[in-house]
Amino acid sequence: MSTLRPPQQHEEIAEFIRQEIFSGHFKAGDPLPSEAELCKQFDSSRGPVRQAMSTLRAEGLISSGRGRRSIVLDNTRTESFDAVFSVSAWLGALGKEPGQRTLWVARQPASSEIAEALEITEGDPIFSVHRVRSADGVPCLVERMHFPSEVGRLIMDFDTDSGSLHRHLLRAGVDFNNVSRVLTAIPANEEDAKALKVEEGFPLFRMTLRSYTHAGEVIEYADYRYRADQIRLGMNNVRGSSSPLWVEIPDQWEDNPS
């Protein structure tokens, strides 16, 4: 439906510049056309042009400054919101064929950890799905998703071996508005080890994710584990734009083994 909506002017302008960058017509370091030129080219006032530039700055594609042309930055990979919380979308964007094998699906009472993450009461019913995800057939990460019952109910008629669970939930009208993720490291447990074909204790990246509705209700808590030797996480930041990102030292910092 949103794909049928005629694109807004500022979206058209941003998409034009994006395509020029990705296709290589605008190269890293090149100055962009001036705002005045873009206004003429798109028969637009400055508002939509500036909104497009703002979008591209937020994506880390360009850098702007008073008195000089905006220029194209070097790093062109950025993550769409979908890739942020859908493994299928993420692998698809990387040009890999996503696969999945269900380890188990359950309707169960929430453990204290999951209850806290979902902001419900311990013992409340939740739906859990554990899957191994693969890229071009190679096991790539273990995915453990937990949903409160009003969302989990929508999974009952979904074949978890068949692809993107998030796409299914979006189609069912679930209002995924924003996500919060935390990355740590953890040794592989028995289930991880079997699924990823490594030994127990092998170092893994652990990314936990909470999805919220616009109203702030938690509708998903998920735990993704990747082999730490097989993944890279990247970030681009431009001066003047603060990014929704943070790094912290947990409180048990003082514990100093070895």
Next chain:
Amino acid sequence: MSTLRPPQQHEEIAEFIRQEIFSGHFKAGDPLPSEAELCKQFDSSRGPVRQAMSTLRAEGLISSGRGRRSIVLDNTRTESFDAVFSVSAWLGALGKEPGQRTLWVARQPASSEIAEALEITEGDPIFSVHRVRSADGVPCLVERMHFPSEVGRLIMDFDTDSGSLHRHLLRAGVDFNNVSRVLTAIPANEEDAKALKVEEGFPLFRMTLRSYTHAGEVIEYADYRYRADQIRLGMNNVRGSSSPLWVEIPDQWEDNPS
């Protein structure tokens, strides 16, 4: 100097709302004042108000949508650009006392790895600084920074045991415009192990960082290593805003040990 510039209207409005959120007057889930109300309150037209809202959306503090009030999101920690590339600024923001002990400083020819990262020729002179950084006196990360000679020259008259090197370089007029970071995992080598007081092979987070000028020249290549059990990295993303972030699977993916 930039701190002496009178604040722009949109900055005042954004700062007002930010303070209301951080002080707890506006709580998670609360609706913000309408744009019309903020226009009256700040005797402003809609432009600056909308620009302030856009800033706060990019910071992950609020969520907006057509037809309804913007609301305050739950996760309020965000990273300023300074914290992105200055360990001193980052620890300061966490309320910890930053410390540093210089391991060594050298003017040396660039290795092939560093030359590639700095986009110079192998063997060109570079300045390197290796330091152990601590938080409240506890060793916290190993920092290895490499600068091309035109920047590195500015370090000669800086006491590397005395604090923020980036602040020194900023004052000297170095144009840090944007940074690109990559996070991976790596086992501790001998120098890491001694500095962080762990055994060789202990799992570390490795964050490499490249800083660029507005013109796209690389002015710094740095390698930070943290104990993987002592750090958490977080990200907040709102639907509709794509963030300058990516995750990838390196090419040697097929190698499947164990």
Next chain:
DNA sequence: GAGTGGTCTAGACCACTCG
């Protein structure tokens, strides 16, 4: 139907960059 934020116009002034 009243209120809201998203989009857009057409103008203005300014700080800054660059030749």
Next chain:
DNA sequence: GAGTGGTCTAGACCACTCG
């Protein structure tokens, strides 16, 4: 001094939400 992007005004129309 010409050109540029940053900021701001004062208006307009619209899609959407909500009671």
